[in-house]
Amino acid sequence: MAYSHSMVRQRWDTVGGLSIHSRHAGTSGPDVVCVHGLGVSSAHMAPMLRVLSPAFRAHALDLPGFGWSDDPATLPDVDELAEFLEVFIEETVEGPSAILANSLGCQVAIACAQRRPDLVAGMVLVGPTVDPAGRSAAGQIGRYLLTLPGERLSQAPLVVRDYCRAGPRRIAGTFRYGLADVVKDRLPGVGAPTLVVRGSRDRIAPQAWVEEMARLLPHGRTAVIPGAAHTPHFTAPDTLGRIARPFLEGDLEEATRSGRP
DSSP: OOOOTTOOEEEEEEETTEEEEEEEEOSSSSEEEEEOOTTOOGGGGHHHHHHHTTTSEEEEEOOTTSTTSOOOSSOOOHHHHHHHHHHHIIIIIOSOEEEEEETHHHHHHHHHHHHOGGGEEEEEEESOOOOGGGOSHHHHHHHHHHHGGGSOGGGHHHHHHHHHHHOHHHHHHHHHHHHHOOHHHHGGGOOSOEEEEEETTOSSSOHHHHHHHHHHSTTEEEEEETTOOSOHHHHSHHHHHHHHHHIIIIIHHHHHHHTOO
């Protein structure tokens, strides 16, 4: 089906035995898969799909149990969510892809890149969790409350809808799995070029944490979006696109030419 750059189309595919819902935009260029954060769905990535679509084939999936995707029989941990992402990239996107992820989605992307480096050409990690300095339920909830004043109210209806659909049990259980995932131990084993991005008002992913991530990653760098908080892919997609696009177009192509994993 042909569609304009700004049009986002939806589809359902069987991934790992589950019906997985996803959104897609763009007709040419490298593939970029967008991975949402805790509790929300691919709808949270729709503004980013539109920004990426003129230069990329952009995709965003609802992780199992979120959005319109099926609920798995048991609650998946970070590695199991990464396994679904791997199958989505292989079977739905049909090949290696860059990943743009937010919050808990960054943990899923990192696990995917560590497990299957052949599938991940590079990553843009936006507001990545979990900073070891705040790796507790109280620490993360406190940071979330401090970050909320910097977010835009326009996303509240979408977030409330997605949270109600996912339900408190799934959100709480996935949150616990996110806390149990020691992200910094994975980073040295991720060879993909990675841009770590935060909003200047994001207390969930402070500057010290994104800089530590970039140091631990073999090919990491950082960027800051002034005035944004934890979700610039939704609240400042054009600004994030201006930062991410040169990285995705330039550094990933160079990595492909050089054979760097």
